[in-house]
Amino acid sequence: MPLRLLRFGLNKTYKEPRMFRAPATLKDEYDVPATLKDEYDVVIIGGGGHGLAAAYYLAKHHNITNVAVLEQGYIGSGGTGRNTAIIRSNYLTPEGVRFYEKSVELYKGLSRELRFNLFYTERGHYTLAHSDAALRTARWRAEVNQHLGVNSEVVDPDFIKKHNPEIDITCGGHQPPVMGALYHPPGAIARHDAVAWAFARGADERGVEIHQQTAVNDIEIKDGAVTGVHTNRGFVKAKKVLSAVAGWTTAITQMVGLRTPLVIHPLQAFVSEPIKPWLDTIIVSGSLHIYISQSTRGELVSGAALDPYELINTRSTLDFAEGLSGHLIDLFPCLSGVKVMRQWAGLCDMTPDFSPIMGRTPVHGFYIDAGWGTYGFKATPVCGLTMAHTIARDEDHDLIRAFSLSRFERMTLVGEKGAASVGH
């Protein structure tokens, strides 16, 4: 490694191959694909983790490689690069647990499969309960999880204190004390940008085209079926189109005339300055509306609940930084001197039951992977896997049948609010 680094340092040009073939704006510097083809078998709108994973699995499992991923910004610039990178499967409903457990299983082998270090590290995930009601939900989740073979248990305050010595169980008297927690040992974090990059490279190696700075302005429909998409770089024919755009989903569904329960809320997060490795677990408190973990770089990554009203905007607020800091100090008084380095917001497309909307839609050839609210990152690989299956066979994958858009019409909701990281 040091020798390779030295060779790099002494070289005047950048020798390493690019992660994927370059977009049009960079065509002078790098090579293809500079232009969009006239027609693709599948167009994927959105170059985040989900869209790129779907492209990867379409090529890998279904041998469909005439695929274009269209991204209006740069890959991973939306929810993929803005989440707090937590991966877990301790959900509440059997449908949810099975789905997220498959995702955790895929994540564990992903660094090896994609030959890319995703910094996947198991930390142990604590969902703190500050009330009888929260403890009851923790017990419920533990029972459902264990029944489905997921490692989850309810632990008492002594256990929490023993494994997280800096925590103040009494919350300084400012908040109700911690009464227990749902402990999920496989809870992990990963480097979120790397997930997008690795899937992009994997898809690119198999022939998929990734076009950045390519926005979809409209979707063409004829006789109830998709025929193509209008982009800022011209019209592209495609009989199958996947929308994997999270916070921009309502703008896309409007193009195909589809009504959904989705509303967009921002969710804010921040990181602290890097400090010595100190917190080796993931701590979530629903009552205090916080979650915190320490990244491999030493930054404390922390987020809060959704902003309280609908907004399609990634602005940050001082109220958020103030509120979150206050609650963090209630739980970890030792952090009072640590500085916040950076704050941001991501867009969350929320459903009323806190489960995603996935699969086929009433518009033939238009597939949706949305409703990813506050839990999209952890589902990245399984979403790619199941959506690729759904697109290739035009039939919803078993694992996502419960998440169909038609569940609202059938009044068969999948209530996951109790397993959302914090009370929203």
Next chain:
Amino acid sequence: MKIIHCPVNGPRPLQEFHYGGEVRDEPDAGAVSDEQWADYVFSRSGEPGVKVEWWYHIASGTWFIAERDIVSDEFIRTYLYTDGPSATAGSNP
């Protein structure tokens, strides 16, 4: 700090308000199909644009209507439901 113009109390900080969702007309449950009813119960106009919404001023217990751009977060006008849009309380910053 964000300021919202309450039609009764004038400009007040955002923290004094609660969001009540978009204004929707309830269809006659007996006259519509199950699909139409489900659409009313669950579906929302979530796309970017100006929305007509319910907002609540907590301190004074006032429900009122706001026309708001959900992309720029600009309150275009606010008024009491009974007064209608013509009785605009004032533009908001």
